[in-house]
Amino acid sequence: MEFNSSLIGQMITFGLLILFTMKFVWPPLIKMMDERAKRIADGLASADRAKQDLENAEKKSADKLREAKQSAAEIIAQAEKRAAQLVDEAKGNAKVEGERLIAGAQGEIEQQIQQAKETLRQQVAVLAIAGAEQILRREIDAAKHADMLSSIKAEL
Template identity: 30%
Template sequence: MNLNATMLGQAISFVIFVWLCMKYVWPPLVTLLDERRDEIATGIKNTAAAAKELELARANGESIVAEAREKAQSIIELGQQRQNQLVEEAAELAQKEKAKIIAEGKAEVESEKSKVRQELKSEMADLVIESASKLIRKNLDSKSNHELVEHMISEM
């Protein structure tokens, strides 16, 4: 009977041990396992969501870069158009300035020509009067008159 009593004592001890484990050890372990399972599930969901967000961000980034390139290209084109316009305006302004300077030069040349003509006419008139007065003073023959005129012309 000893054997049976020992077995009965061991069975009772085992049942108490199982009851204590089920009451105090098993619930915190189950809670920890449930929390860990929930964390892993949340991590997997977050990873999938993060992967989707990363793909969207890449697509958005590529579209933003493409849009920025297009804007930069349009700005460059506008700059080139403005540069061409400025060059054309500068050439046109230079042409106008050139025409103005040429016109002023021509007017100045004409003015100088007129002034010189006037001076020449005045000098010629003085010379003609002087020649005529010399001719009148010396009432010479035609040969002497001719020599006197040639002499006056050579002095000019």
């Protein structure tokens, strides 16, 4: 009988151990496991949110980079257009200035031509008068007249 009573004692002790464990040990263990599961779930959710935030930030940065490149391209296009306008304006100004200089030079050339013509007229008049004086002073001779006219031509 000792075997049965010892078995019954062990069963009662085991039952008390189960009751004690269920009442005092099991709830804190379950609570700790639930808290740990909750922390793990929160960590995973936070990681998912961080991953989503990272993807959103990458999309925003890609959009901003694209916008910045587009803006830079527009600014460059405007600068090139303005540079072309400045070049065209400079060409126009240079052409106007060149035409003005040419007109001034032509005016000066015309003036010098007029002065040269006037000087030439005066010299021709002086030579004609000198030739006429020489002709009148000498005898009237055709050969001498021809010689004088050829010498006058040579002087001109």
